[in-house]
Amino acid sequence: MKILLNYADINFRKQQKLNSKTGLNVGGFDKVIEFNPELLGDEFYKEHGSFVANNKKGAGYWIWKPYLILKTLLEYSNEGDYIFYCDSGAMFINSVEYLIEALEKSNQEILLTEIPLLEYQWTKKECFIELGCEGDEYKNTNQIQGGFILIKNSRNTIRFFENFMNVCSNYKLISDVMDENINKDLLSHRHDQSLLSLLAKREKLEVFRDISQYGIRPWQYIKPDRDYCIRKYPNSTYPQIVNLFRRDNWRKVLVKEKIKDLIGARLRY
Secondary structure (H helix, E strand, C coil): EEEEEEEECCCHHHHHHHHHHHHHHHHHHHHHEEEHHHCCCCCCCCCHHHHHHHHHHHHHHHHHHHHHHHHHHCCCCCCEEEEEECCCCCEEECCCCHHHHHHHHHHHCCCEEEEEEEECCCCCCHHHHHHCCCCCCHHHHEEEEEEEEEEEECCCHHHHHHHHHHHCCCCHHHHHCCCHHHCCCCCCCHHHHHHHHHHHHHHHEEEEECHHHHHHHHHHHCCCCCEEEECCCCCCCCCCCCCCCCCCHHHHHHHHHEEEEEHHHHCCC
């Protein structure tokens, strides 16, 4: 079973519907689970309701993400099923089978992708200290993404996401509250993504190329104040899987991406 998992509040409902539709028609999923704030359930709000209500950014700094992933692993899927969490602001242009094939070749049960931006500029120092991740192998390596996560349901992946949920439940780590004196190099904290990135690095998980248009053209991340490292990924022979459009009109994004592809092709020749 291949399950697509997404989440949206009323502001992203249209994007979520497009994500679900293209997931079924193009992505090759057998089922879609569409979460929204109401479907998180009483248990979630009993534990985290006050935090979510007091922190509007990301509906509680995206604390719902590890919760709904873990809930899907435990309640809505079986051992051996594939679960793909995808940000709602993305549409599928290729099948998830490419990623499943890459995952199986890696002998892992979690496929995570990265961006070409160094961790130390996007994760507050408190997280490095609390999680015991203060070495260069954490700080000076690319940050792992939280928007695309492929998981094979198993005891090991359940354990990993239980740990992810526990770490995100430490509000002083997931939130923007920080000591400015020790975060002078920080450009912006990335909340759940920062914590997922450090946990994955601590587990020494092999990472893969971004599955969106930014994986094809990673230089689009480059800005004067950003330290970056553009790498090659021999393990990532798959094509672009999704087009990321977030709040933009998806049709306009597709046109822009086609133009960029044409320009890139001309420059190569």
